[in-house]
Amino acid sequence: GAGVSQSPSNKVTEKGKDVELRCDPISGHTALYWYRQSLGQGLEFLIYFQGNSAPDKSGLPSDRFSAERTGGSVSTLTIQRTQQEDSAVYLCASSPEVGLAKETQYFGPGTRLLVL
């Protein structure tokens, strides 16, 4: 079946502009995650959605970052007033919540963001 998809695959923007990144999880997966992969920083957790529960936003680096998940499916990560240090690959993952710690996360191909 279809995997996790993300769009756009690449995004170049100017400093100070807002950007929106989209994630389509695997159908039926109730959990959705956003991660960021930066040069020299590795992969870091940003935010986690599980069903109708309040999201875990503990990884968001600043209040310029926000995310929503509509209808328990598609998610959008928004970065306002982008800075050059926001340049990174933004990865989305989803998983079926069949039991804590028993199921892996399935990753999308990522969106490469470059802030000039």
Added chain:
Amino acid sequence: KQEVTQIPAALSVPEGENLVLNCSFTDSAIYNLQWFRQDPGKGLTSLLLIQSSQREQTSGRLNASLDKSSGRSTLYIAASQPGDSATYLCAVETGRRALTFGSGTRLQVQP
């Protein structure tokens, strides 16, 4: 705060060689440990998931072990092939379900 370290950072081996990648973590209160593979410009592919109650998992030429008490895991790749060339990432899951990743080992298998 959980920290995950991977050694070596890079590794180059001739085809056919057996190899071991190492991962260590600072907090042993984990739910599971996972090994992923990342190809250039691609997302992550899950290779093996070891739950905290397990000691090892095997898939084909891959074998991963977990020693939770010492905070260590190894990924063993048997009879390496050029197609194994990729970055291998170790990640641990704690109670909040978000994964904490190591910085990865970049593997190059020479034909």
